[in-house]
Structures are given as structure tokens and as C-alpha cells.
Amino acid sequence: MFGDLLDTLAAQDLVLMWPLLLAFLTLDASVGVGLIVPGDALLIVAGTTAGSPPEVLALIAAGVVACVAGASGGHWAGRTLGPRLRHGRLGRRIGEERWERAEELFERSRWALAVAYYLPVVHALTPAVAGALGMPYRRFMPWAVIGGTAWVSTYVTLGAVAGGVVREHAELLLPVAAVAALVVVAVSAAVRRAISPGRAGSPEPSSASRPPR
Numbered sequence: 001m002f003g004d005l006l007d008t009l010a011a012q013d014l015v016l017m018w019p020l021l022l023a024f025l026t027l028d029a030s031v032g033v034g035l036i037v038p039g040d041a042l043l044i045v046a047g048t049t050a051g052s053p054p055e056v057l058a059l060i061a062a063g064v065v066a067c068v069a070g071a072s073g074g075h076w077a078g079r080t081l082g083p084r085l086r087h088g089r090l091g092r093r094i095g096e097e098r099w100e101r102a103e104e105l106f107e108r109s110r111w112a113l114a115v116a117y118y119l120p121v122v123h124a125l126t127p128a129v130a131g132a133l134g135m136p137y138r139r140f141m142p143w144a145v146i147g148g149t150a151w152v153s154t155y156v157t158l159g160a161v162a163g164g165v166v167r168e169h170a171e172l173l174l175p176v177a178a179v180a181a182l183v184v185v186a187v188s189a190a191v192r193r194a195i196s197p198g199r200a201g202s203p204e205p206s207s208a209s210r211p212p213r
Contacts, residue, residue, distance in 0.1 A: 047159020
């Protein structure tokens with residue numbers, strides 16, 4: 001049954017999949033949709049619809065474009081609204097702990113801004129935090145592009161592989177879904193550990209490490 005569903009999805013024209021992916025990932029970091037619906041899941045589901053390498057590449061391209069648009073919108077919102085965004089009604093509902101977790105990325109190395117895409121919720125806040133802290137757009141965006149490209153490529157490819165396996169062997173649906181979920185959890189855990197303050201060799205936070213205002 002699920003195999004038939006994947007076949008149906010795979011038969012859909014990319015003209016349908018592109019706008020869906022573009023819309024969601026653009027809103028993901030620009031207005032915080034990623035705080036409600038995990039982008040990881042969307043990318044994997046989108047990947048399952050790809051029936052060929054060119055379609056996988058097309059979905060990745062759409063995802064990267066959307067990530068750039070979303071990061072740009074989030075940065076603009078943070079720079080324009082500043083503390084009002086964090087301390088407003090939406091900001092309070094998100095929770096101070098999540099804001100602080102996003103800020104910690106700026107107290108590590110710049111590469112932490114890229115791998116933040118693998119951290120659910122945190123990556124949706126990172127662009128706004130960057131703008132609010134005064135990090136110049138031209139310094140933030142290269143890391144957003146690198147991180148967004150890696151994130152989209154990883155999970156769209158994972159979805160494509162999982163979808164292909166299930167289409168050939170429908171009885172493997174549950175094991176394949178479990179493996180995909182474990183990959184997402186493992187990657188997220190590895191990233192958290194890599195940027196953890198207690199990680200050996202990670203720099204100590206300092207005022208000098210914060211981006212210029």
C-alpha cells in the first residue's frame with residue numbers, strides 16, 4: 001500500500017513538488033514555521049518522491065534556493081525587529097532557552113552556524129539571532145548557504161534512497177522508516193556534541209567571539 005503511495009507521489013510533476021518545497025523552507029526560518037513542523041521530515045518525504053537522480057538534484061536545488069530565501073528573511077527580521085522579536089508574544093512562546101541555545105552558536109566557531117541546520121528548532125531561530133546580534137548579512141550568508149546545501153542534500157538523498165528501497169520491497173517499510181529516523185536522531189546528536197561547550201578543544205565563550213554590532 002505504501003509502495004503504491006510512493007509510486008503515486010513519484011509520478012507527480014516536479015512543478016508540483018518545487019513550489020511546496022520552496023514555500024515551506026522559505027517560511028521555515030523567515031517566519032519560524034520550522035518551530036512547528038520539522039524541516040528534516042519534509043525533506044525526507046520530498047526525497048521519497050524522486051524517481052531518478054535528476055529529480056533528486058532538482059529537489060535539492062529547490063531546497064537550497066528556499067533555504068537562502070528563508071535565511072535572508074530571518075536575518076532581516078532579526079536586524080529590523082531586534083529585541084522586540086525575542087521578547088514579543090511569539091518570542092516568549094518559543095522560550096528563552098531556545099533563544100539562548102541559538103545565541104551559543106555565535107560563541108563557538110563560524111562553522112557552527114552551518115551545522116545548526118541539523119538542529120531542529122535551533123536552525124529556525126539562527127538567522128533571526130544573527131540579525132538581532134548585528135552579524136553582517138555578507139558574513140552570515142556564506143555559512144547559511146553551506147549549511148543549507150549540506151542539510152537539504154543529506155535528507156533529500158536519504159529520502160530518495162528510502163523511497164527506492166520501499167518501492168522495490170514494500171515489506172521493508174517499517175525497518176526503512178526506523179533507519180531513516182535513527183539517522184536523523186544520530187546526526188542531530190552528533191552535531192549537538194560537536195558544538196557543545198564541554199567539547200574538548202572548543203573555544204571558551206568570550207565577548208570577542210560575538211559578531212560586531
